Amino acid sequence: MSIVEVQGLSKRYDPPKGVLAVDDVSFTIERGEIFSLLGPNGAGKSTTISMLSCLLRPSGGDATVDGHSIVGDAQAVKSVIGVVPQDIAVYPDMTARENLVFWGKMYGLAGVELTSRVDEVLELISLVDRQKDRVDKYSGGMKRRVNIGVALLHRPKILYLDEPTVGIDPQSRRSILDGILTFREQGMTVLYTTHYMAEAQELSDRIGIIDHGKMIALGTHGELVKIVGEEARVDVAVDRQLDGMVERWSGLRGVSKASVEEDHAELLVDDANEVLPHLFEEAAGGGSRITSVNVSEPNLELVFLHLTGRALRE
Amino acid sequence: MTKVWAIAWKDLRSTMGNVPGLAMMLLAPLALAGLLGFAFGGGDSFEISATKVALASEDARPAAAPGQEAPPLAGDAFAGILTSEGLRDVLEVTEAKSAAAARARVDDGDAAVAVVVPRDFTAALYGAEGQKTAVELYVDPTQEFGMAITESVVMQALLDFNGARAAATVAVAVAGGPAGNDDAAQTAAARFVQDGGVSQALVIAERAPSAGEGEDASTVGLILAGMMVFFMFFGAGNVARTILTEDQDGTLPRMLTTPTPTATILGGKFASVFLTVSVQLIVLLIGGAILFSIDWGRLDVVAVLTVVTSAVASGLALLIISVVRTPGQAGAISAGVYLVLGLLGGNFGTATDAGTYATVQGFTPNGPLLRGWDAAMRGGGLADISGDLVVPVAFGLAFFAVAVWRFRRRYA
Numbered sequence: 114m115s116i117v118e119v120q121g122l123s124k125r126y127d128p129p130k131g132v133l134a135v136d137d138v139s140f141t142i143e144r145g146e147i148f149s150l151l152g153p154n155g156a157g158k159s160t161t162i163s164m165l166s167c168l169l170r171p172s173g174g175d176a177t178v179d180g181h182s183i184v185g186d187a188q189a190v191k192s193v194i195g196v197v198p199q200d201i202a203v204y205p206d207m208t209a210r211e212n213l214v215f216w217g218k219m220y221g222l223a224g225v226e227l228t229s230r231v232d233e234v235l236e237l238i239s240l241v242d243r244q245k246d247r248v249d250k251y252s253g254g255m256k257r258r259v260n261i262g263v264a265l266l267h268r269p270k271i272l273y274l275d276e277p278t279v280g281i282d283p284q285s286r287r288s289i290l291d292g293i294l295t296f297r298e299q300g301m302t303v304l305y306t307t308h309y310m311a312e313a314q315e316l317s318d319r320i321g322i323i324d325h326g327k328m329i330a331l332g333t334h335g336e337l338v339k340i341v342g343e344e345a346r347v348d349v350a351v352d353r354q355l356d357g358m359v360e361r362w363s364g365l366r367g368v369s370k371a372s373v374e375e376d377h378a379e380l381l382v383d384d385a386n387e388v389l390p391h392l393f394e395e396a397a398g399g400g401s402r403i404t405s406v407n408v409s410e411p412n413l414e415l416v417f418l419h420l421t422g423r424a425l426r427e
Numbered sequence: 428m429t430k431v432w433a434i435a436w437k438d439l440r441s442t443m444g445n446v447p448g449l450a451m452m453l454l455a456p457l458a459l460a461g462l463l464g465f466a467f468g469g470g471d472s473f474e475i476s477a478t479k480v481a482l483a484s485e486d487a488r489p490a491a492a493p494g495q496e497a498p499p500l501a502g503d504a505f506a507g508i509l510t511s512e513g514l515r516d517v518l519e520v521t522e523a524k525s526a527a528a529a530r531a532r533v534d535d536g537d538a539a540v541a542v543v544v545p546r547d548f549t550a551a552l553y554g555a556e557g558q559k560t561a562v563e564l565y566v567d568p569t570q571e572f573g574m575a576i577t578e579s580v581v582m583q584a585l586l587d588f589n590g591a592r593a594a595a596t597v598a599v600a601v602a603g604g605p606a607g608n609d610d611a612a613q614t615a616a617a618r619f620v621q622d623g624g625v626s627q628a629l630v631i632a633e634r635a636p637s638a639g640e641g642e643d644a645s646t647v648g649l650i651l652a653g654m655m656v657f658f659m660f661f662g663a664g665n666v667a668r669t670i671l672t673e674d675q676d677g678t679l680p681r682m683l684t685t686p687t688p689t690a691t692i693l694g695g696k697f698a699s700v701f702l703t704v705s706v707q708l709i710v711l712l713i714g715g716a717i718l719f720s721i722d723w724g725r726l727d728v729v730a731v732l733t734v735v736t737s738a739v740a741s742g743l744a745l746l747i748i749s750v751v752r753t754p755g756q757a758g759a760i761s762a763g764v765y766l767v768l769g770l771l772g773g774n775f776g777t778a779t780d781a782g783t784y785a786t787v788q789g790f791t792p793n794g795p796l797l798r799g800w801d802a803a804m805r806g807g808g809l810a811d812i813s814g815d816l817v818v819p820v821a822f823g824l825a826f827f828a829v830a831v832w833r834f835r836r837r838y839a
Contacts, residue, residue, distance in 0.1 A: 166684045167683075168680055168683055168684055188686050189686075191684060191685060191687075192686040194684070196681065196684040198680065202676065202677035202680070202681040203678070204437070204441070204678065206441055206444060218429060218430060218433045219433070219682055219685040220685050220686065263681075
């Protein structure tokens with residue numbers, strides 16, 4: 114059963130000639146799943162999440178969240194969502210507890226309920242001991258935890274996380290990802306945006322790949338990988354001219370495609386383990402020596418490359 | 428309402444924790460007012476030194492009519508007026524033995540004016556109708572101010588004396604006495620003069636804080652009022668600017684993702700600006716009263732002025748913030764607007780009561796406010812300041828209305 118249904122959502126800034134940031138996007142998010150919007154910077158992920166947060170009014174289309182229209186019933190939508198913005202949006206001159214109390218009031222909590230929810234969230238984000246310290250005294254990871262904690266205060270039905278791991282250390286990133294997996298275990302629905310392919314791959318039940326405002330692919334990780342035929346990509350560099358080598362390699366069994374990409378050759382192969390020895394043999398036979406080999410198993414990066422012709426830069 | 432208060436309280440707390448900001452809001456106006464007050468001279472007093480007057484009375488008692496008592500010397504009553512307690516601050520009168528001695532004092536620079544009461548002064552006052560005489564003023568031409576004061580006092584006294592005589596003559600006639608009964612009129616006029624009617628009528632109006640400590644406080648008070656309003660603009664601007672900084676920091680957009688209506692968020696922001704400048708004003712009022720002994724006036728008047736001044740400062744700050752995009756723009760534009768308004772409105776002690784400049788001041792949001800504070804310090808009531816508040820209230824409402832409209836469009 115879908116908690117989010119997006120139909121033909123579009124956003125053009127400064128119409129009629131402004132940038133079309135989101136172009137006729139449609140998708141659904143099922144209850145209890147983690148749905149990731151994956152795409153490079155500027156693809157339209159944040160604009161989409163801003164519209165679903167009722168921060169931006171769509172130029173076209175509509176979406177419902179828990180049955181409420183983002184266009185016609187914004188207040189109802191806001192009461193069931195929790196939004197974790199990309200940048201830390203809490204008050205640095207207030208303590209973690211003061212921040213949570215303030216934001217709890219913004220979500221309509223009061224009295225005993227507010228106090229108990231603040232205590233629960235402080236426990237959840239592991240800041241009970243530091244709750245009376247000002248946020249500007251915290252490490253980056255701790256600030257991120259407060260940033261997420263604010264969105265959990267009112268027990269939202271769906272949590273939006275807009276690139277929450279950008280610019281943080283690996284340990285904090287791991288902590289956040291584990292936390293999100295825990296939320297799913299507790300039955301919370303998560304909409305997650307990222308340009309990190311590995312995060313989307315690890316977390317998501319389903320992934321929507323977005324580029325230039327358009328949803329170019331949608332499905333589970335397995336479904337998306339099938340788009341590139343489950344082939345592995347092998348990047349090979351040699352110490353001589355590549356053109357002749359690529360011609361020789363393209364004739365090998367198990368190599369479906371070979372091309373020159375800047376200073377290396379790019380090959381799509383059925384089974385890298387089987388093909389690699391033949392690559393070395395052919396190179397030696399052609400009087401060249403392979404200087405580097407990089408094997409990429411089928412993944413979302415390849416899917417993006419396949420669909421757009423460009424790399425999804427991390 | 429809880430949310431409005433939560434937002435306002437958060438901002439107020441943040442402002443009160445900003446030490447440099449507080450110094451700008453509270454210490455700067457007090458310090459500037461103190462410095463300017465001192466620069467205006469020994470605590471800014473404006474005292475008129477008493478004019479030195481040499482008084483020579485040559486008045487002689489006229490012969491009494493048969494069967495009647497001689498009238499009292501009118502010259503003595505005249506001298507009593509000039510030396511009265513009420514005029515001691517403006518006239519320093521010393522008696523000279525003769526007209527020549529009095530004139531000599533003026534010639535020697537020991538007095539600014541010599542007043543010579545003629546020999547027939549009493550006779551002219553109580554005598555037959557048509558008899559005239561003149562009091563002589565012998566003046567140092569360089570002492571124009573002292574001459575003007577003395578002339579004014581003497582003129583007033585003579586008018587009263589003449590008035591007493593006329594009143595007595597008419598009274599006798601009305602009472603049915605025979606026509607030309609000068610004796611009765613003389614007696615009545617003499618009684619009138621002797622009973623103090625003249626001296627009581629001859630007074631110089633003084634404004635309440637016109638001398639001593641009160642005057643000092645009033646002038647410093649006017650300067651502080653100007654500084655107060657000027658720095659309230661900046662105080663309001665600083666708090667209103669948090670709308671833009673919160674927008675940039677992401678806390679405002681985040682607030683807009685909560686089930687809190689935009690109007691409530693803006694209401695909280697507006698309330699925080701208003702509360703902050705109100706607190707600023709109250710602290711400055713108390714500080715001025717303690718440090719400079721300023722009597723701000725009646726409590727109800729001060730309360731109304733506080734509300735209107737805070738509303739104008741808040742409205743203006745919010746209007747500016749509503750038309751700019753970044754805190755940097757807000758800082759630059761606000762400073763320019765406040766400075767121009769400060770100059771036009773008279774916040775730097777340039778207020779005037781007449782002329783084109785006064786007209787311009789009357790159409791600034793701050794100029795009439797300063798007049799209101801001036802009136803309050805002079806002891807004025809609500810009726811006295813109501814006229815001064817029309818323009819600021821209109822400005823305040825217009826500022827708020829435009830700011831609300833702009834913000835609602837921006838954050839709709």
